[in-house]
Amino acid sequence: MLAIDTSNMDFLELGKRLRETEEDTVLRGCLGQRFIAAGMKRRKLEIHGIPGNALGAYLDGADIEVFGNAQDAVGDTMNAGSIVIHGSIGDTAGYAMRGGEIYVEGDAGYRAGIHMKEYHEHLPVLVIGGKAGSFLGEYQAGGMIIVLGLHTDGPIVSNYPCTGMHGGKLFLRSDCKDILFPDQVTARPASAEDLKEIEPYLRQYCVHFGGDYASLIGSPFTVVTPDSRNPYRQMYVAN
Amino acid sequence: MPGINYFYPEFEVVRNDARCIRCQVCARQCANEVHSYDPERDLMLSDESKCVNCQRCVSLCPTRALKIVKSDCRLRENANWEGDTIREVYKQALSGGVLLSSMGNPKNYPVYWDKILINASQVTNPSIDPLREPMETRVFLGKKPEKLERDENGNLKCELTPQLELSMPVMFSAMSYGSISYNAHESLARASKELGIYYNTGEGGLHEDFYVYGPNTIVQVASGRFGVHRDYMEAGAAVEIKMGQGAKPGIGGHLPGTKVGPDVSRTRMIPEGSDAISPAPHHDIYSIEDLRQLVYSIKEATGHKKPVIVKVAAVHNIAAIASGIARSGADIIAIDGFRGGTGAAPTRIRDSVGIPIELALAAVDQRLRDEGIRGNVSLVVGGSIRSSADVVKAIALGADACYIATAALLALGCHLCRTCQTGNCNWGIATQKPELVKRLNPDLGYKRLVNLMTAWNHEIKELMGGMGINSIEALRGNRLMLRGVGLTDAELRILGISHAGE
Numbered sequence: 001m002l003a004i005d006t007s008n009m010d011f012l013e014l015g016k017r018l019r020e021t022e023e024d025t026v027l028r029g030c031l032g033q034r035f036i037a038a039g040m041k042r043r044k045l046e047i048h049g050i051p052g053n054a055l056g057a058y059l060d061g062a063d064i065e066v067f068g069n070a071q072d073a074v075g076d077t078m079n080a081g082s083i084v085i086h087g088s089i090g091d092t093a094g095y096a097m098r099g100g101e102i103y104v105e106g107d108a109g110y111r112a113g114i115h116m117k118e119y120h121e122h123l124p125v126l127v128i129g130g131k132a133g134s135f136l137g138e139y140q141a142g143g144m145i146i147v148l149g150l151h152t153d154g155p156i157v158s159n160y161p162c163t164g165m166h167g168g169k170l171f172l173r174s175d176c177k178d179i180l181f182p183d184q185v186t187a188r189p190a191s192a193e194d195l196k197e198i199e200p201y202l203r204q205y206c207v208h209f210g211g212d213y214a215s216l217i218g219s220p221f222t223v224v225t226p227d228s229r230n231p232y233r234q235m236y237v238a239n
Numbered sequence: 240m241p242g243i244n245y246f247y248p249e250f251e252v253v254r255n256d257a258r259c260i261r262c263q264v265c266a267r268q269c270a271n272e273v274h275s276y277d278p279e280r281d282l283m284l285s286d287e288s289k290c291v292n293c294q295r296c297v298s299l300c301p302t303r304a305l306k307i308v309k310s311d312c313r314l315r316e317n318a319n320w321e322g323d324t325i326r327e328v329y330k331q332a333l334s335g336g337v338l339l340s341s342m343g344n345p346k347n348y349p350v351y352w353d354k355i356l357i358n359a360s361q362v363t364n365p366s367i368d369p370l371r372e373p374m375e376t377r378v379f380l381g382k383k384p385e386k387l388e389r390d391e392n393g394n395l396k397c398e399l400t401p402q403l404e405l406s407m408p409v410m411f412s413a414m415s416y417g418s419i420s421y422n423a424h425e426s427l428a429r430a431s432k433e434l435g436i437y438y439n440t441g442e443g444g445l446h447e448d449f450y451v452y453g454p455n456t457i458v459q460v461a462s463g464r465f466g467v468h469r470d471y472m473e474a475g476a477a478v479e480i481k482m483g484q485g486a487k488p489g490i491g492g493h494l495p496g497t498k499v500g501p502d503v504s505r506t507r508m509i510p511e512g513s514d515a516i517s518p519a520p521h522h523d524i525y526s527i528e529d530l531r532q533l534v535y536s537i538k539e540a541t542g543h544k545k546p547v548i549v550k551v552a553a554v555h556n557i558a559a560i561a562s563g564i565a566r567s568g569a570d571i572i573a574i575d576g577f578r579g580g581t582g583a584a585p586t587r588i589r590d591s592v593g594i595p596i597e598l599a600l601a602a603v604d605q606r607l608r609d610e611g612i613r614g615n616v617s618l619v620v621g622g623s624i625r626s627s628a629d630v631v632k633a634i635a636l637g638a639d640a641c642y643i644a645t646a647a648l649l650a651l652g653c654h655l656c657r658t659c660q661t662g663n664c665n666w667g668i669a670t671q672k673p674e675l676v677k678r679l680n681p682d683l684g685y686k687r688l689v690n691l692m693t694a695w696n697h698e699i700k701e702l703m704g705g706m707g708i709n710s711i712e713a714l715r716g717n718r719l720m721l722r723g724v725g726l727t728d729a730e731l732r733i734l735g736i737s738h739a740g741e
Contacts, residue, residue: 015539034532039469039540060469073523074732076536077460079595080463080470092523096464114522115463138517142510158648164282222655229513230496238660239327 001046006030011052018045027051029098032071035091037062038082053090054082059100072109075102078124089132097124100111103200106130106151110137110158116168118142127205140226141167148173148205148216155179162224166231170224171198173216182223184231188193189228190221244333246326247312248287252296258304259283261651265296266307268677270663273715276592285461285553286586288442293656295665314636338586341669343486343578343623343645346590350578352629356739358720359705367709369700374413374709376407376699378640379615380477381546381570400570401546402459403477405640407696408436408711409630411688412575412621413459413481414549415443416516416584417494417503418647418659419616420676423668426651426684428452434692439642440466440515442481443508450474457548460537462491463517465507469540472734477571479548482521482530484580487595488552491517493583498662498671534568546570548619553577554592558606565607565615572616573642575598579622580645581670583660596622597617597636601734604716627698636734637716650691651684 007029014033030049040062047066057076069087078097088106096115099122107130124143129151137145149156158176162185181187206213266274271289292307314322332359361364381402384448388396411427427438432455444466458475460467494515504511515697534547549564550573564572576596607613622644630641652666659669708714722739723731
């Protein structure tokens with residue numbers, strides 16, 4: 001594995017170094033460099049330290065593992081591959097992602113999973129181990145968001161989840177009694193059938209971060225789905 | 240709904256029965272089902288209430304038996320409450336819906352292009368005949384270096400940041416696959432390749448068949464990120480970030496699920512039948528610094544090989560906005576005026592939000608010059624450029640190039656009936672219905688676009704020659720070549736031009 005010491009290296013230099021090779025790479029001493037692995041195709045990338053904003057933007061098949069926290073816009077418009085964060089992440093994680101998987105051990109900031117979408121066989125998955133901030137899954141058009149609420153006492157998600165949701169599914173490991181959902185979605189207790197869908201991703205979470213799969217899948221989940229794929233249809237009159 | 244909801248049709252079908260041969264072409268051609276044939280009475284019938292005045296039947300009637308006229312059944316005349324204004328109230332009282340319209344702002348706002356006149360040489364500084372003399376209309380879009388630099392051996396450093404090379408200062412503006420048809424896109428792509436210019440995918444992704452036209456394609460990234468992935472950005476010659484659109488500044492877009500068939504679904508990378516919703520803002524952009532982040536994430540993903548364009552709508556503080564964008568790392572700013580077209584926009588927004596492109600362009604060019612950052616970016620303007628004269632005036636006001644879309648659609652057969660939102664375009668342009676799409680033959684469509692641009696390019700050369708200018712670069716920002724007629728002091732000051740006679 002190629003090793004790059006990224007301390008004292010700016011993002012332009014780091015980006016250039018990463019584009020020069022297709023080898024699996026480990027970055028040490030990462031200190032907030034932005035755009036790491038933008039558009040990166042199939043290879044492994046291990047990051048020690050804290051990558052800056054837009055880690056794995058347009059990711060196209062690479063597998064990234066971060067030993068530390070990550071900042072905003074992780075996996076923005078991601079197409080394929082995986083991002084595993086041994087820590088928490090900032091805002092807009094997985095913005096408009098349409099493929100691949102993101103696993104976060106800890107918490108996510110605002111607007112996680114905004115405008116996630118799916119098509120044909122492409123199904124993006126975002127798993128948040130801790131709690132999610134406000135505006136989770138806004139405009140969600142497809143894919144799956146799973147929030148586990150581990151390591152936290154407070155509500156599993158902050159205000160206004162699912163606004164504008166018109167596709168995909170949101171799973172919250174909670175009875176969601178205190179959570180206010182908008183009118184255009186339905187929140188109900190997850191059935192055994194529903195839980196089958198998330199089983200492989202929960203197992204994968206435990207592989208990445210440890211944890212007891214049986215107790216995870218054994219707890220009550222709420223599943224949220226949109227009522228319509230065409231939320232704006234009734235809003236207009238031809239002029 | 241309670242109440243009387245009848246509107247007398249806006250148009251009337253006038254059929255000359257002596258000429259009509261009952262061939263029923265009109266009935267077959269009208270997707271709105273205005274015409275029908277009654278075999279018992281051997282009569283062609285019309286249901287005018289469905290007519291949008293797209294002129295398809297008129298154009299194809301073999302005996303010229305048809306015409307469509309504006310109905311003279313009017314509401315009582317009132318200069319304040321015009322017929323359309325009253326009808327819009329009725330429609331909303333009936334439906335409770337937001338009014339939705341298509342194409343550009345039709346209201347009677349000033350068109351400044353028509354109040355600006357171009358200079359010509361007489362006696363001194365002789366004019367140039369483009370048929371005899373070489374004339375340069377080629378332009379390069381992108382960041383320009385501030386000064387010449389030499390290396391340690393005294394040789395010029397020639398490395399430029401990525402540039403777009405255009406054979407003439409006009410490109411086809413963003414129109415998505417979804418809002419317009421496959422055949423319309425093919426026509427635009429092939430014409431761009433033959434002309435040495437660029438067309439723009441809009442925010443609907445790039446169909447796999449059109450990757451071959453990549454070197455003449457600008458790919459767009461909008462808030463919905465439809466069809467945006469690495470190969471898509473790699474395929475394009477430049478990447479355009481859509482922040483706004485002239486026809487609907489401040490709001491996003493919704494392609495209705497009915498237009499998202501298998502092909503559009505694959506290209507946009509969204510589920511079939513699902514509304515394609517572009518949120519109004521990019522939810523990760525709240526500042527110029529955030530915009531800079533998106534610009535650089537695209538540059539990093541494409542290896543800094545492609546210019547990045549930021550497109551914004553012309554709004555009140557456009558000069559300050561452009562100044563910010565010019566510092567964001569973007570290579571090109573595209574500004575879209577409030578008369579720009581659209582496949583669908585809320586009527587109130589289309590007709591009441593934004594400012595004319597002429598004023599926006601002049602203000603932006605001046606501001607960037609005043610701040611010494613004009614060379615940081617190229618300026619492309621659209622919304623709406625209708626002719627080569629508009630192009631020449633735009634260049635002289637400070638643009639590097641123009642975007643056209645409505646004019647390109649007209650070349651493809653659009654008759655500006657302004658009902659794109661129905662998806663029933665009889666000319667095969669703003670529709671996804673296979674039986675309508677096939678009416679637009681891309682072999683002919685692309686040639687008509689090439690014809691239009693070739694004619695404009697010659698006219699641009701004629702106008703330049705008249706001014707004694709043989710290179711479009713020497714025209715850019717050359718406002719001494721312009722004079723206003725019938726404009727106020729404030730308008731002249733903003734445009735930076737003198738009144739005719741001065």
